[in-house]
Amino acid sequence: GEEGTDVQITVYRADSDTYVDMTLTRRKIEVPTVESQMLADNTGYVAVSEFDAVTVEQFEKAIDDLGKQGMKQLVIDLRSNPGGILDSAVAMVDYILPDDMKNFEKGDGKTLIVYTADKNGDGDTYTASDGHELDLPIAILVNENSASASEVFTGALKDYKKAVVVGTTSYGKGIVQNLIPLGDGSAIKITTAHYYTPSGFDLHGKGIEPDVAVELDEKLKTQAVVKPEEDNQLQKAVQVLKENK
Helix, strand or coil: CCCCCEEEEEECCCCCCEEEEEEEECCCCCCCCCCEEHHHHHHEEEEEEEEECCCCHHHHHHHHHHHHHHCEEEEECCCCCCCHHHHHHHHHHHHHCCCCCCCHHHCCCCEEEEECCCCCCCCEECCCCCCCCCCCCCEEEEECCCCHHHHHHHHHHHCCCCEEEEEEECCCCCCCEEEEEECCCEEEEEEEEECCCCCCCCCCCCCCCCCCCCCHHHHHHHCCCHHHCHHHHHHHHHHHHHHHC
């Protein structure tokens, strides 16, 4: 139906065996994938839950808002981020890195962010091009459930020594997979290439190792909400940034 119009629905609640009539208004919903706040000592904190189509704009807005508040250093939290859209991760790295970091061969004069290669060495190359950079100390938080696009993001910033990585070794998913539909309605998913960080590191099956390894306190693993001041991994990241100034 048209956005802004109402629709009548009936909801069945199995626990009470009841039906509830509701009137809902149709509208577009943008799911927040980025949360941010300013911590002590002008430390910006940005948590990214996944890399969706809307994440790039949300991420850039969070960075810009924190900058206006006087951010001096930044923690990017990718813990338990399962990945998502590669182009979003690339665009977010692009927002941080300058366009002309020629540290690695495949960039062709541009800042190399990630590249893919199949069994013949053929693939795609992704470079920076937006003309924007973020010049301040950065720490990235990862854990064993940070995967795929999270690892692409982390690997690029780690290779350029633009960020210090804190936490535990990431999941290790760095493959390109294609889905081929078959005539009977089923399909075959095949791996066609691997992702490589700018330095040529194949993270698949290995993950990104942190520069500073620290496990989350056991008592925090069962808590639904952890306050920043109680989060030992986050506090370690802030400490590392202070020490590296």
